[in-house]
Amino acid sequence: MKGGQYHLQCLLLHGLLLALLTSRAVSNHSQSNTNKKSYIVYMGDRPSDGSSISLLHSSMLQDAFGSQFVTKSVIYSYKRSFNGFVVELTEEEAQKMAGMEGIVSVFPNEKRNLHTTKSWDFIGFSQQVERAALESDVIIGVFDTGIWPESESFNDKGLGPPPSKWKGSCQVAAGNFTCNNKIIGGQYYRSSGFFGPNDINSPRDSEGHGTHTASTAAGKLVNGANLYGFGSGTARGGVPSARIAVYKICWSDGCFDADILAAFDDAISDGVDIISISVGISSGLPYFKDSIAIGAFHAMKNSVLTVTSAGNNGPDRSTILNYSPWSLSVAASTIDRKFFTKVQLGDNKIYEGISINTFDLKNEMYPIIYGGDAPNTTANYTGPLSRYCLLNSLDQNLVKGKIVLCDAAVSGRGPFFAGAVGAVMRDQGPHDYADLHILPASFVDLFDGAKIFQYMNSTSTPTATIYKSNEANDSLAPYIVSFSSRGPNPITPDILKPDLSAPGVHILAAWSLVSPVSQYTGDNRFVPFNIISGTSMSCPHVSAAAAYVKSFHPTWSPGAIKSALMTTAYPMSSSINLDAEFAYGSGNLNPTKAVNPGLLYDSEEVDYIKFLCGQGYGTRFLQLVTGDNSTCSEATNGTVWDLNYPSFALFTSPLKPISHAFNRIVTNVGSPMSIYRAKVTVPPGALKIQVNPNVLSFTSLGQKLSFVLTIEGKTDKSIVSASLEWDDGVHIVRTPIVVFISIS
Ligand SMILES: *[C@@H]1O[C@H](CO)[C@@H](O)[C@H](O)[C@H]1NC(C)=O
Ligand SMILES: *[C@@H]1O[C@H](CO)[C@@H](O)[C@H](O)[C@H]1NC(C)=O
Ligand SMILES: *[C@@H]1O[C@H](CO)[C@@H](O)[C@H](O)[C@H]1NC(C)=O
Ligand SMILES: *[C@@H]1O[C@H](CO)[C@@H](O)[C@H](O)[C@H]1NC(C)=O
Ligand SMILES: *[C@@H]1O[C@H](CO)[C@@H](O)[C@H](O)[C@H]1NC(C)=O
Ligand SMILES: *[C@@H]1O[C@H](CO)[C@@H](O)[C@H](O)[C@H]1NC(C)=O
Ligand SMILES: *[C@@H]1O[C@H](CO)[C@@H](O)[C@H](O)[C@H]1NC(C)=O
Ligand SMILES: *[C@@H]1O[C@H](CO)[C@@H](O)[C@H](O)[C@H]1NC(C)=O
Numbered sequence: 001m002k003g004g005q006y007h008l009q010c011l012l013l014h015g016l017l018l019a020l021l022t023s024r025a026v027s028n029h030s031q032s033n034t035n036k037k038s039y040i041v042y043m044g045d046r047p048s049d050g051s052s053i054s055l056l057h058s059s060m061l062q063d064a065f066g067s068q069f070v071t072k073s074v075i076y077s078y079k080r081s082f083n084g085f086v087v088e089l090t091e092e093e094a095q096k097m098a099g100m101e102g103i104v105s106v107f108p109n110e111k112r113n114l115h116t117t118k119s120w121d122f123i124g125f126s127q128q129v130e131r132a133a134l135e136s137d138v139i140i141g142v143f144d145t146g147i148w149p150e151s152e153s154f155n156d157k158g159l160g161p162p163p164s165k166w167k168g169s170c171q172v173a174a175g176n177f178t179c180n181n182k183i184i185g186g187q188y189y190r191s192s193g194f195f196g197p198n199d200i201n202s203p204r205d206s207e208g209h210g211t212h213t214a215s216t217a218a219g220k221l222v223n224g225a226n227l228y229g230f231g232s233g234t235a236r237g238g239v240p241s242a243r244i245a246v247y248k249i250c251w252s253d254g255c256f257d258a259d260i261l262a263a264f265d266d267a268i269s270d271g272v273d274i275i276s277i278s279v280g281i282s283s284g285l286p287y288f289k290d291s292i293a294i295g296a297f298h299a300m301k302n303s304v305l306t307v308t309s310a311g312n313n314g315p316d317r318s319t320i321l322n323y324s325p326w327s328l329s330v331a332a333s334t335i336d337r338k339f340f341t342k343v344q345l346g347d348n349k350i351y352e353g354i355s356i357n358t359f360d361l362k363n364e365m366y367p368i369i370y371g372g373d374a375p376n377t378t379a380n381y382t383g384p385l386s387r388y389c390l391l392n393s394l395d396q397n398l399v400k401g402k403i404v405l406c407d408a409a410v411s412g413r414g415p416f417f418a419g420a421v422g423a424v425m426r427d428q429g430p431h432d433y434a435d436l437h438i439l440p441a442s443f444v445d446l447f448d449g450a451k452i453f454q455y456m457n458s459t460s461t462p463t464a465t466i467y468k469s470n471e472a473n474d475s476l477a478p479y480i481v482s483f484s485s486r487g488p489n490p491i492t493p494d495i496l497k498p499d500l501s502a503p504g505v506h507i508l509a510a511w512s513l514v515s516p517v518s519q520y521t522g523d524n525r526f527v528p529f530n531i532i533s534g535t536s537m538s539c540p541h542v543s544a545a546a547a548y549v550k551s552f553h554p555t556w557s558p559g560a561i562k563s564a565l566m567t568t569a570y571p572m573s574s575s576i577n578l579d580a581e582f583a584y585g586s587g588n589l590n591p592t593k594a595v596n597p598g599l600l601y602d603s604e605e606v607d608y609i610k611f612l613c614g615q616g617y618g619t620r621f622l623q624l625v626t627g628d629n630s631t632c633s634e635a636t637n638g639t640v641w642d643l644n645y646p647s648f649a650l651f652t653s654p655l656k657p658i659s660h661a662f663n664r665i666v667t668n669v670g671s672p673m674s675i676y677r678a679k680v681t682v683p684p685g686a687l688k689i690q691v692n693p694n695v696l697s698f699t700s701l702g703q704k705l706s707f708v709l710t711i712e713g714k715t716d717k718s719i720v721s722a723s724l725e726w727d728d729g730v731h732i733v734r735t736p737i738v739v740f741i742s743i744s
Contacts, residue, residue, distance in 0.1 A: 036088040038075055038109040038192055040257055041097055042294055043083040045301070045627025053079040061087065064096060075191045076258055081268035082298040086191060086258040104624050107289040109191060111254040112281040114145065114209050114536055119216075119503035120238060122335040122477070123541075123570075125591045127221070127236065132551035135241040137163040139184065140217050140547050141272035141304075142540070143263050143279065144210030146203045146248035149183055151211060151528060153219030153235065153510040154244070156181035168245050168270030170203075177202040182220065185245035187266060189259035196252030198514070198521075203248045208515040208530060210248065213278050215510035217540035218242040218547070222510075225529045227517070228358035230471055231337065231508035235529060238544025238591065239551065245272050255279050257291035264295030268302045273550050275299055276543035278309040278536035280321030284490045288625070293324035297625065300326040301605050305550075305558035307543040309535035310498040311485030315430075317582060318743050319485040323497040325643060326608050328546070328562050331485070332504025332538040333478040333572075333588050339434040339469045339506065341442035343424050345455050346463035353424070353442030356434045356506075356531055357469040358517065366421045367402040368456060368464040374398035376418075389425075394418040403440075403464050405452060412437035413520055422466045424452060430482035433505045433533045438518040440466040479576050480583035481505050484535055487582035488651065488743055492615070494640045496581055496649040496738060499562065500569055502545075502589040504538030506531055545591035552595045553669075559603035560667075563646040567601070567733045568593035571723070580721040581738045586647055598670035598731025601646040606630075610638030648709060648724070648737040654716045658687075658739070662709045666726065666733070668698040676726040676733070678707070687713040689722055689737060696726065711739060718742050 047053060054077040061069050073088040086109060089097065098106040120126070136159060147154065159181040168185035172178065179186050186203030198206045205211045218237040225235035247263035249255045260279070267275055277292060287293040296306035310331045311321030322329045341355045346365060372387030376395045386393040389406035391414045400419035409427040416423075422440035426449025435443065444452065456462040480501055489497040511530035516523035542565065549561050556564070569587030574580035609622055613632035622630045630636075641650075642663045652658055668674065676698070678691040689711050696705045709724060722737040 035090045036073070038086055038258060039089045039094045039097070039106050040086050040109055040261060040291065041084055041106050042104045042288065043102055044104045044624030045298070046079060046082050047627070053077060053083065057085040060100070064100060065093060076262050078261060078265040081265045081302065084261065102624065104621065105288045107257070109256050109258040110281060111193065111256055112260070112279050113254055114250055114279055119335050119507055119541060120236065122503060123589055123591070125238065127234070129592055131241070134554060135239055135548070135551040136160065136243070138239060138242040138274070138547045138551050139163065139166060139245055139272045140239070140242055140543055141245045141247055141267040141270070141275045142210060142214045142217065143247045143249050143260065143275060143277040144213050145207040145250045146188065146205035146210045147183060147186070147214050147244070147246045148205050148211040148510065148512040149178060149180070150513070151215065151510040152222045153215035153237070154180070154182045155220050159241065162243060165271040168266065177204045182244060183246060184243045185270060187246070187263070188248035189262045190251060191256050191258040193251055193253045193256060199251050203246045205248070205512040206514050207250070207252070208512040208519060209536065210246070210250070211512045212507070212509040212530065212532060213276065213536060213540040214244050214246065216507060216537060217276055217544040218244050219510055225508060227508060227527060227529055227531045230339070230356065230358070230469070231506070231531050235508060235510065238541060239547045242544070242547045242551070245270060250279065260291045261295055264299060268299050268304055272304060274543050274546045275304055275306040276540050277306065278534070278539040280309060280311045282321070286491060287324050290324070292322055293327065296324055296327040297608070300558050300608070301626070303557060305546050305561050307539055307546060309539040312483045312534055314484045314486050315482045315579070317486045317579060318488060318490055320487050320489065320497050321485055323489040323491065323495070325492065325495045325611065325645065326558070328500065328542060328565070329498040329585070330535060330538045330542045331498040331501040331584055332481050332483070332533070332535045333501040333584065334432065334474060334481055334505040335503045336474045336477045337506045338472050338474040340472055341469045342467040343442050343444065343452070344465050344467070345452065346459065346461070347455055349455070351444055351448040351452060353444035353448070354431050354434045355442050355469060356436040357440055357442065357466060358525065359440040360468045361422065361440055361465050363465055365463040365465050368424070368462045369399055369402045369404055370453070370456060371404050371406045374404070389414040389423065391417065394420070403466065405456065409435065409443050411518070411520060412439050412441050413522070415439060416522065424464065424466070426452070432481050433483070434469070436518055436531065438520045438523045442466050476576070478503070478572070478588050480572070481533070484583065486579045488649070488740065492640055493651040493743060494649045495643070495645060496585060496647040496736065498585040499566055499647070500542055500586055500589055501572065501584040502538040502541035504535050505533045507533065507537040542589055545589055545594060548591050549594050557602060557604055559607070560600045563601040564594045564597040565589065566646040567599070567735060568597050571734065574721045580719050581736045582719065586734070586736055596670070596731070597733060598728060599666040599676065599726055599733045600669055601644050601664060601735070602667050603644045607638070607644055610636050611640060611643040614638045614640060647735050650711060650739045651743070652715070652739060652741055654741045655714045657714050658711055660711045663706060664709065665704050665706045666696065668701055668703045670728060670731050672699065672701050674698045674728040676728045679725045679727060680722065681725070682722040683720060685717070685720070686715055687711060687720055687722070687739060691724060709737070711737070715739055715741065
């Protein structure tokens with residue numbers, strides 16, 4: 001999901017390539033270590049005495065497997081922020097370890113995938129917004145592919161030395177990476193995998209993705225930024241004075257759990273305030289076998305909010321990849337920028353497709369040929385397959401110098417390497433975002449595709465040309481883009497996920513100068529700014545907004561910051577977005593409002609402990625992960641509905657009578673004396689939702705008052721979208737309420 005902008009076919013192709021690369025890496029691996037692979041042995045919280053912890057890890061291994069066990073196979077020892085290690089084990093050895101005293105979980109070191117700046121103006125966050133003097137004390141840890149430090153976005157002019165709380169470092173190592181007062185830390189982590197020809201052993205970004213996300217979060221203002229004239233304007237991050245700490249965890253073949261955890265172990269202790277991680281693994285892992293959820297838990301425990309991307313596996317339900325209650329999960333919405341690319345045929349008819357085409361064919365007409373009529377027979381392709389225009393499937397002699405019509409929205413590498421001038425792609429896939437291809441290309445719908453095909457069939461010398469794209473205003477924006485992963489939460493359906501949406505489509509931000517615009521080798525376009533799409537792009541918008549809130553309220557907990565962002569989000573429409581809250585969570589990010597939310601639904605470690613107790617995690621488990629004397633008993637048994645979450649979700653059966661209560665506590669952070677009245681909005685139908693009391697009278701700041709929300713009735717609707725608003729005449733504190741009957 002590099003940037004997440006690929007259509008399904010391309011994802012498959014890409015996946016195949018990755019599988020090939022990985023199997024090579026793994027086979028090399030097993031030459032030295034029969035049947036062993038690396039496992040993460042997670043042991044919960046950091047013990048008080050961290051100094052002897054590596055010793056502890058090796059003695060545990062020797063106890064388990066005898067003194068001849070080679071402890072040099074320990075790849076990482078985590079000890080700064082939590083306890084654990086990564087080691088090469090056979091499956092049997094891993095099972096044995098999992099049953100040992102003091103171990104929370106053992107799971108394989110899997111690979112994950114990666115999932116401006118008009119977007120800020122689009123959500124009403126102008127250059128002129130009020131800034132807190134403390135903004136330059138806020139540090140955002142960006143876990144990604146590294147960074148391109150020479151980018152103008154990371155110029156440190158005007159910034160003083162790093163805040164004194166900063167304990168991180170800059171790994172200069174091989175190459176020429178340097179930090180400055182904007183990029184105050186740079187580390188890279190690499191436990192396994194295949195070192196590709198473009199990988200650089202340093203925090204330097206050879207891919208572009210990490211540079212893009214970091215600059216979206218905290219890039220300086222750069223005037224005149226654009227991609228070949230597209231998206232022209234001032235590029236800027238949400239918090240241009242905040243500091244960036246780079247943790248490079250992703251390489252050309254993906255991002256490994258062991259490295260993700262190593263980065264969390266460091267970042268939490270280094271003193272970052274917000275962690276931004278636009279990475280995900282296939283859904284459904286329990287919280288404590290998921291490296292991002294484990295890392296985010298320890299981050300939360302140490303007052304650090306982790307912001308994650310929801311994933312790019314939409315539009316189906318239950319496709320969300322990051323869903324732990326203690327992290328913030330971000331869906332991708334559109335901004336008012338879209339791209340059209342015209343295709344003109346020899347009969348002068350013009351069809352409008354979608355793509356970001358930076359090439360200019362200067363209106364010159366070229367022969368157009370159907371991919372299905374040009375199979376590379378030496379590679380054993382036939383028409384029914386070559387029509388998809390995959391790599392190597394086309395006959396160079398037949399397509400060279402021509403435009404190719406393809407029956408799939410693909411990367412364009414097939415036609416490009418066969419010498420084609422351009423490609424017209426037709427597919428039934430979604431048309432709500434534009435891809436950027438390696439050659440002149442336009443993606444048309446099946447209706448126009450059929451007409452183009454008819455024209456080609458009607459003449460012996462069909463010709464066509466493809467124009468440079470037009471940038472246009474999408475007046476329907478914002479809506480949730482098709483690829484954005486949807487809820488519900490696969491592990492705890494009654495915790496609504498995703499939490500929020502933010503701009504993630506056609507985002508212009510800084511880029512790595514060694515990564516071509518299309519990210520494919522062979523493309524000779526190297527630029528300082530690029531336009532890409534993905535929940536990877538929406539995540540750093542929220543990380544920046546969280547940093548912005550933190551700069552005004554340095555003592556707020558991660559739960560409080562999350563609540564402020566969620567309860568002030570712009571409501572989105574369930575009539576445009578069919579999956580409603582499962583698409584957009586609380587709504588679209590509104591950073592300006594989030595600074596002054598009125599009320600907070602705060603939550604701290606103790607609340608999550610109660611939640612976990614109620615989820616069946618026992619005392620022994622809880623004491624390991626918390627490192628304290630937390631117990632799970634009747635008294636500390638919290639239900640999922642009583643976790644003080646800033647949203648309400650209830651999974652039920654069709655037409656089953658419901659009578660359900662949710663307890664919540666809100667903290668006054670608005671005006672000392674204020675009276676909030678509850679307003680519940682429910683679609684007409686069988687459900688009755690009440691709030692008791694429905695008036696909350698505060699007399700001081702920081703005061704906490706509780707209320708109960710009850711849902712009664714029954715439904716046969718796939719999802720009922722309701723909401724609760726607390727309104728004091730100044731603040732509207734909005735939380736979504738969803739009742740649903742189906743997970744998929
Ligand atoms: C695997 O090992 C061979 C020989 O040791 C080496 O040439 C090759 O580059 C390695 N492949 C990978 C993917 O590391
Ligand atoms: C630093 O190294 C990278 C990769 O090796 C190279 O492409 C780049 O030009 C170098 N940059 C500077 C500023 O020397
Ligand atoms: C194509 O098929 C023939 C006959 O089945 C086989 O001998 C040849 O190796 C194949 N070529 C490729 C490139 O797969
Ligand atoms: C067919 O594909 C092979 C790679 O599998 C490539 O080497 C060859 O040049 C292609 N042939 C033609 C005629 O395009
Ligand atoms: C292509 O043209 C032939 C004859 O001119 C016609 O029989 C056929 O139906 C056409 N195919 C399409 C898909 O238009
Ligand atoms: C795009 O269209 C909307 C609705 O018509 C309008 O409010 C907005 O100002 C337009 N944006 C631009 C950049 O023209
Ligand atoms: C846990 O320990 C703290 C002091 O370390 C103590 O104040 C608290 O009462 C203990 N809690 C329980 C549940 O034992
Ligand atoms: C917590 O409550 C649940 C549901 O009522 C129950 O199944 C579980 O046994 C309780 N756990 C403890 C430790 O009391």
